[in-house]
Amino acid sequence: DSGVTQTPKHLITATGQRVTLRCSPRSGDLSVYWYQQSLDQGLQFLIQYYNGEERAKGNILERFSAQQFPDLHSELNLSSLELGDSALYFCASSVKGDTGELFFGEGSRLTVL
Amino acid sequence: AQTVTQSQPEMSVQEAETVTLSCTYDTSESDYYLFWYKQPPSRQMILVIRQEAYKQQNATENRFSVNFQKAAKSFSLKISDSQLGDAAMYFCAYRRANAGGTSYGKLTFGQGTILTVHP
Numbered sequence: 718d719s720g721v722t723q724t725p726k727h728l729i730t731a732t733g734q735r736v737t738l739r740c741s742p743r744s745g746d747l748s749v750y751w752y753q754q755s756l757d758q759g760l761q762f763l764i765q766y767y768n769g770e771e772r773a774k775g776n777i778l779e780r781f782s783a784q785q786f787p788d789l790h791s792e793l794n795l796s797s798l799e800l801g802d803s804a805l806y807f808c809a810s811s812v813k814g815d816t817g818e819l820f821f822g823e824g825s826r827l828t829v830l
Numbered sequence: 831a832q833t834v835t836q837s838q839p840e841m842s843v844q845e846a847e848t849v850t851l852s853c854t855y856d857t858s859e860s861d862y863y864l865f866w867y868k869q870p871p872s873r874q875m876i877l878v879i880r881q882e883a884y885k886q887q888n889a890t891e892n893r894f895s896v897n898f899q900k901a902a903k904s905f906s907l908k909i910s911d912s913q914l915g916d917a918a919m920y921f922c923a924y925r926r927a928n929a930g931g932t933s934y935g936k937l938t939f940g941q942g943t944i945l946t947v948h949p
Binding site: 750762765775807815821822823826 | 863865869872873874875877880921925935936937938939940941942
């Protein structure tokens with residue numbers, strides 16, 4: 718158990734819909750990262766938050782947005798969903814000034830039909 | 831931008847044998863961290879081993895060891911005495927370090943190598 722909690726674990730929805738994925742980082746971790754894992758694109762970095770502020774942006778679509786709340790949990794909002802958005806979405810957290818890895822949640826499997 | 835390349839989409843090994851997974855990376859930084867993560871069918875991303883670029887000594891974790899060649903920008907993973915539980919997708923990853931030597935920012939991943947272990 719990495720200590721990072723993601724909900725829901727599985728989600729099935731239709732094209733055009735909007736979903737919210739939630740992540741609770743490890744206790745004390747200030748940074749949250751979102752990744753998308755799809756078969757054709759591999760593991761793609763989407764966005765990073767540090768202590769409530771956006772710190773870095775990767776290949777995140779304009780239809781997607783995220784935020785980190787004062788209690789440090791984060792939400793990834795996916796709107797106007799397309800079939801190609803079907804993927805595994807990971808959240809990871811880390812401590813500032815650490816010397817190593819990101820700690821990953823178990824992921825949220827999104828299926829868009 | 832940093833890139834990580836894993837040239838072996840799939841590898842297989844017999845149980846109890848040794849296998850090496852390859853990884854190369856491209857960066858202009860001198861300080862950084864390299865990792866191997868394992869993703870079994872459960873989907874969980876599990877850290878296997880970590881290497882700090884400033885350390886010349888290759889990292890070792892039980893049956894897992896790396897061959898870190900900084901000049902060649904190569905970072906291979908050797909799994910000794912392979913076990914059925916080692917079957918998974920393995921990802922090589924890079925993370926930059928700041929002036930103080932601590933890591934920060936995102937992980938950049940390679941495309942992954944699927945490892946099959948035959949009994």
